[in-house]
Amino acid sequence: MNLQDYIASGIIESYVMGLASESERAEFEQMCAEYPALVAERRKFEESLEHYAAEHPVQPPSEVKVKVLEAIGNTDSRSTSFNSTKIITMENAKSSGNAGWVRFVAAASVILVIVMAAMYYHVSEQNKTIIEQNKDLSNTNDRLKERLDTTQSTLDRIVQEQSVVSDPNALVVNMVGTTVAPRSSANIYWDSANTSVYLVVKNMPKLPTNKQYQLWALIDGKPKDLGVFDATDEKVILKMKNTQKAQAFAITIENKGGSPSPDLKKLQSMGKTMVTQ
């Protein structure tokens, strides 16, 4: 085939514009390898086509360039300017290798904290219960101690009374009622050896709250104050003031707190000691 005829057949344009068939393309490429003149003609058409296209552009939407650059940046691995992205990816990949361990430790930490919190709560609740129980026990203890003290003091008094009553040195003076108070009665235990005076109320009428009984020792006709007492202390042995001497004992009703000298009109009870001179 004549080269000029081949060029004039329109094969160059058909090939360049992508309209040639497979067999035509193969033939054209082979011809190009043989004839540089054909390549030169092809190049001329390509340049005029490119030139025309460059002279008649259509402005594309501006966002396309951004999208394209994003797309190639994300997909290409050999571009130097996108190396930083690659490094981040690798770091992520690397750290994701540890992520399982980190997640395990994190999960274990959370579980540990929860368990410790639960244990703390449990122990503190137990503690609270124990403290409460302790308080109860302590209160009970206090009450028992009080009762013990009371019991002890009662026992002490009983023992003391018993000792006074059974004391061979004790002088028992039986106080009898007067005409003012015929039923009033009390016993005086007077230990002449150590001068102690004890009073056991047997039956003394109740008094108004502003009044008290007062015990007197009569020595050589003069009354000596031995202290005051209330009727409520009935049946209980009372330690009165000591006296070395007494020919008789007397009980009067006085204002609360006692009087320096007895109101003998209110003489309630009287008893003479055996050892009257």
Add this chain to the structure above:
Amino acid sequence: MGTSITYTEQELVVALKERNDQAFGFLYDNYAGALYSIIRQIITSNDELAGDVLQEVFINIWRKIETYDQTKGRLFTWMLNIARNASIDTLRSKSYQNSQKNQELPDNVYKGVANQTTQLNVDNIGLKKVLEKLKPEHRVLVELAYFKGFTHEEIAEMMAIPLGTVKTRIRNALLQLREYLK
């Protein structure tokens, strides 16, 4: 991207094959308008889709640059054919066919008005402008072959003319086209 740097075609091809993104920026800035023109001449009724195709074309250029063989043609020729093939593939896709059905009515209604508006008249850009200078019987064959992507055999069947006649007329049309491009 360094638009201040210019490349000869040879330098550009080497830089692109080395995955130089600065060279790729240069490529986009210098060729996007020309490639978008051919895309719009094929995808005539959908700007958004044409933009998507341009994006796809440049991504394919970047990915396939290794396969570009300088002995078979210039870089622009290679890129132009990628753009044309991508556009025709889109044109033939089912989604595009469906979108065309929906737009059929307004297209027909406003066809006459479109020429007078400031909107892009896709019948009057790029190679199509040159096509107008061709004889109608030549123009329709180039239109069907180049812009619609039909094979010569398909065109022969459609137009009820012999295959040889189709081939001859197309080649003659392209030769005339070449003259108009000069």
